[in-house]
Amino acid sequence: MRAEKETHGHYYHSLTRKMVLIISLVSLTPLFLVSAIILYQFRVSYQEKVYDHLGELVQKHTQNIDSFLKEKLADIRFLAETFGFEELGNESFLRDRLETLQRDYGPVFVDLGVVNAQGLQIAYAGPFKLEKALYYDAAWFKKAMKTRFFISDVFLGLRGLPHFIVAIRDNCRGEHWILRATIDFVAFNNLVENIQVGRTGFACIFNGEGEPQTKALLDTMPQKRTYLRFLKRDQDKKNAINVVEAKDDSGKEKIYVSTFLKDGDWMMLFQQDSSDAFSDLRKAIQVTVVILLLGALGIVTTALVLSKRMVSRIARADQDKERMNDQVIQTGKLATVGELAAGIAHEINNPVAIMVEEAGWIGDLLEEEEFRRSENLQEFERALKQIKTQGQRCKQITHKLLSFARKTDPRTQDIQINDLISELVELSAQRAKYAKVVIRTRLKQGLPCLQASPSELQQVLLNLINNALDAMEKTGGVLHLGTRLEGAHFIIEVSDSGPGIPEANIDKIFDPFFTTKPVGKGTGLGLSICYGIIKKMGGEIEVKSTVGEGTTFFIRLPARGKPGGSAKRPGKNDAYQACSGAES
């Protein structure tokens, strides 16, 4: 029994697990798949948008810087072409030009200088003492002499400060000369730094050797190696904007946007931490993931609760089904035994009838004169009486068997259950007195009418009462009869204070032919008949018993109709009249 319960327990646990698993899978799989696809698409679009945005920004900025440089070069060129070597070689004139330039464009031009073909600065206007400086060996001078327009890389030079120059080469009497101007490094730097995006996005410029041309925050400056990598990769795509996401030397994911300026001499490199660039995306993903997780938790919890409820319902339904099966088996057993009993009863009736009649015949013969004088006449008569009595008993047994088997459906009518019980108490009073049993009743007043066959119900109750009296015959005791209403059901209780039914027998008491009474005392059919009748009425009969304390039978019958008042005592033969009559 316990093993069977454990197996059932395992079965329901595994059923719950399966249901939870299936519901969760069916709900969560599409949820996660759809979310993942949407998130992926969103991420890709967002990345593209960020890349495009940064590319555009860098491109514009590069164009700005390029125009700035070209503008400065144009200014110098204008000076060189307008005034010529003689005029500009005059230092005071040069100083005037510098002032004009500084007035017009702010302190972008730091100084101006005129250098002859031998590298000697023949005129200088500016804050440093660079008059007559010799640039013959300077790298910028060598390069500037080779081309008409020149913009140098940033270098320290004679002044020992980072700066760069724009220079124009011109001709005077067959000899080259150079007008050069130093561009304010701070102003240029500000211009480049102007592109700052987010917390970590900034731009810087490198020359072809990987030397920084602007001063950015040193700790965030890309290392030369990084820069060279981009330079090498992009050198054949000089006009393109290249956006790439890569890890820097410290392993941090960064977005790099690079492009060339100054005719491919310099490279503008913009960099931003990916986490910074995509911070909004990350927040959106975080919120989505939290919502997803909460949703998943909700789904799993709901699946768990629903499955548990569902399985407990299934378990209840299974129990009901099992109970129903038991009842069907019990009913089937009763029906089979009933048919058998009917056959046996019919077969036995005839021989018994013959036996009784033969005994009667002997009785008839004993009345003859010759037998009346017999010494054993009295003994004969006693024996014949005994045969008749036992024949009568056989008849009663077969009648009981046939009652049990009878299939006819006795008519039902509205009856007052309390009246029926009161009458049965009266009927049983004499027997109870002999058995030293006190009968007590607790009948709920105002009960509705019961639709049933009075004779059948009487049979059931009388059977239970007789059993109770039999049980208490030796010791005496209390027989309690009670009625009450529980919802839409009547409950009839018949309890005794007898010895009780041992646990081993309690499952068998409704089985046909099961009896604990001595041989010849009981047929074992009474409770079987009760069971059949109560089932036919749509009710249930149950028993609770404790050895040494007593036994209680509960009959549960469906209540129909309206409440009946205290009914009048029915006539002896009209049984239990309709409630409408009883109420009057």
Add this chain to the structure above:
Amino acid sequence: MTNRKKYLTETIRLLLVDDEKGFVDIISKRMSKRNIQVTSALSGTQGIQALRGQDFHVAVLDLKMEDMDGLEVLKIFKKMVPDMPVIMLTGHGSEQAAREGMQFGAFDYLTKPCELDDLILKIHEAVSTGR
């Protein structure tokens, strides 16, 4: 026993139809002691044959026989001799058949096994009122 004898002014001719030979024999014997002359038939067919050759005051008919249904025999009896009262014997629990028999004109019914005295009382009743 003496009480019973006062009814016996004339011998009653009784046709007893029952397929239980032992029962028929003993009842015949006991009846004859009570001034009732019993002609026994062990089947419905025998009963019908007996009725063709002889008049009876009353018939006692078992409803449960092997060869013919008692009710069928009753119908034939009633067709052959409508005035003859028929008392039916039925098993306990088969009263429905007996009640049906009443509709076909049977005098009354008794459930088996019955007391001989009850049967004789019923026979006298049938002979005196049914005739």
